[in-house]
Amino acid sequence: MAFLHERLDNGLEVIAETTESALSTSVGFFAMTGARDERDDLWGVSHFLEHMVFKGTADLSGDDINRRFDAMGASVNAFTGEEDTVYYAAVLPRQQHEAVDLLARMMRPALREEDFATEKLVILEEIRMYDDQPPFGADDRCRASFFGRHPLGRSVLGSTESIQALPVEAMRDYHRRRYAPGTVVLAASGAVDFPALVESARRLCGDWEPVPAGDRRVPGVPRAPAVGGVERIVRPAAALAYAVRMAAGPAEPDPDRYAAKLLAVVLGDSSGSRLYWALVDPGDAEQASLHHQDFLDAGLFVTQLSCDAADAESLLERMLGIYAEARNQGIDTREVTQARNKLAGRVVLGGERPRRRLFDVGLEWSHSRTYRSVADTLRIVESLTLDDVQRVLSAWAPDGPAATVLAGPGAEGETSA
Amino acid sequence: MKQTLFSATLDNGITVLGEELSGLESVAVAFHAPAGAIHDPQGRCGLATLAGELCLRGAGDRDSRQVVEELEGAGVQWSQAVSTTHTSFSGAMVARQLPDVLPVYADILRRPRLPDDEFEGARQMVLQNLAAIEDDPGHRTMAALRRIHYPSPWGMPTEGLSADVEQLTCANVRGFLGRHLQPRGMIIAIAGRIDWQDFLDRIERLLGDWQGTTAPAVATGPRGPAMRHVPHDAQQTHIALGWSVPPYRDDASYDVTAALSILGGGPSSRLFTEVRERRGLCYSVSAGYQTHRDFAMALCYSGTTAERAQETLDVMLAEIDRLPGSISVDELERVKARARSGLVMQQESSAARAGAIARQWYHVGHVRTLASELDRYDRLDVATVEAALAALPPRDLSVVSLGREPLEVPGGVPA
Known part of the structure; x- marks a missing residue:
């Protein structure tokens, strides 16, 4: 396994993790832009733009793009988050050139008015789809309540109103500012011909105008929620209640981020954790979990619960009691060992898939210009100790101040929010 | 390989x-x-x-x-x-x-x-x-x-x-x-x-020393009604269509799954192009294949706003009707390319391969080698795929809608 890196004259970074035994090649453009880079009048533009990138360039129609990807047998997709928009394709090695060529051209989309109008309908359907399914918007509302005016409070999809109001010119301007060398990284993993990758990048992206990247971090990240207490979303037809609770945790650059993930496995992994044995194993809850999520300048401990509506509040109390007990009475060495072995297993198995490695390597480089091999990550995980976990638990209590949203059938007298 | x-x-x-x-x-x-x-x-x-x-x-x-x-x-x-x-x-x-x-x-x-x-x-x-x-x-x-x-x-x-x-x-x-x-x-x-x-x-x-008995076979009974509406109070209506096709152990299943892939398998498929890309009717629409040992089902799915659900169903049915006699060489080549890279990439995952070899043994009594599967895809041609489509329009179409209002199948569904 080797890591290779090249910087084009215009500042575009090209990276690859090559694996000799790999049977496939994954390539992707990592645009460092997402919901946190939007303003109120641009809410939802990053994700909408991700869709529009597949609708064609000046020379290619959307149908052309879909047909070309299918013709190379590519597994192609894209996703948009709070901080990143990622376009990727997994192909057989002989298709590397073809896949990079098409993805690179797509990074300069036509953004045609008529495509924009049709795709707007698809985005509105996507919003309705998520709104119809658990946790019925509780996750987005909870993040908004935790972060308040901080840019991370903005949901990725936008709202029906913000999408309907968005003009195509605003998207074109956003694209010009955010899809430039300095904000975009071209990454590859698996069986990669790196000289050919760099050559493709020079030819197809060499004339991209650089735009100053700017620092996206915001001073004064909240340690406590902007809106505390329990908010409710009422869905009379829901069979279960869904709770989401967010408390502060270590941010991405914090060396304690791995210990935070280990702590979340001990306390709230989907099996074999304290929450699992207390709530899921006896069948009191359908799901009761804790995970750690990190951003450039903030982190969260996210508690999720789904259960019978009548039990939601008492079970949430029990979960907080389990966190408090761990903090006051400590964690067992055996629990840490089991969680560490689970995490290590995930690192090794995930490391075998070039597609999965593309995301790990591409996002890490986009955010911090660092590279970590599977072996590097394994070493970090295996060096974590009980003390590390205890330190995170006392510094960042997952039962500390939090935003909480409860979505469900609701009690009598409550009205839909 | x-x-x-x-x-x-x-x-x-x-x-x-x-x-x-x-x-x-x-x-x-x-x-x-x-x-x-x-x-x-x-x-x-x-x-x-x-x-x-x-x-x-x-x-x-x-x-x-x-x-x-x-x-x-x-x-x-x-x-x-x-x-x-x-x-x-x-x-x-x-x-x-x-x-x-x-x-x-x-x-x-x-x-x-x-x-x-x-x-x-x-x-x-x-x-x-x-x-x-x-x-x-x-x-x-x-x-x-x-x-x-x-x-x-x-x-x-x-x-x-x-x-x-x-x-x-x-x-x-x-x-x-x-x-x-x-x-x-x-x-x-x-x-x-x-x-x-x-x-x-x-x-x-x-x-090795575990001894057991053989369980009696399961008696198969009748099928259900051709159409069902499930009332559900939400913004979107969900649509699913199914009809009978040959099971995986039947060699014709390769032709059938190729046809279904052209109908709704990838981003260049008919359903994705006509329902989503052209009309913006939905976020998700697809066609697929589900098999038991002795019978199998072709299925199509979409979810869309209640007001646009009938149009979505109409377009889906029209695309199924239009499929026989219209398959192009380019479309079939794309299916082959997708199948080939899917098979090769499966070799990168131990879990995917453990699943695949067990599934094949259950369905056909042996494990199909990668070479034989690649060869079978290479041998697909428009004539064999069209022959597999001779059964369309389906005689035993089943239709399910889940949402606020039931939908209609023009001309009804044969009972």
């Missing part, structure tokens, strides 16, 4: 399959017992699922917690699942952990404790899952389609029915596992960094 496959059959009827994958550190192993939901007696829908859950709650000299701790302590990504035909226990791990882990699986299969004091927790867990499914409109739509399309009891929900699960007892579970958790018909599959002979020796030691 070099491929190293192994197979063996133990005296007691267990089939053991293996595939060595170079370049991987992991192995994935799966034990598929012939204890699927098809054996749920009438009025006890969910028995297999509850039994599968209870198997993990103590095995051999381990209690419930020790079973999980032993697997997770070894870094195993484990899962337990009940399908129509099998109850499966699987694990993926770093290869060196395998020898320590196999005895745990052997105890789950041969010596589950099935303790009375774990029964209620297991039942509640199954009921919680059923309640969560109530909130998943896509899952409910496909479940309703299987229920009306497949001959009874093949379409019954594997996850169970709440009213039935409420009535089950621990004695029901013990009786079920006594009848169906058997070596005869069991498939064990392993893939990744394997030492085949060592693995086979260990399986022989752990499971």
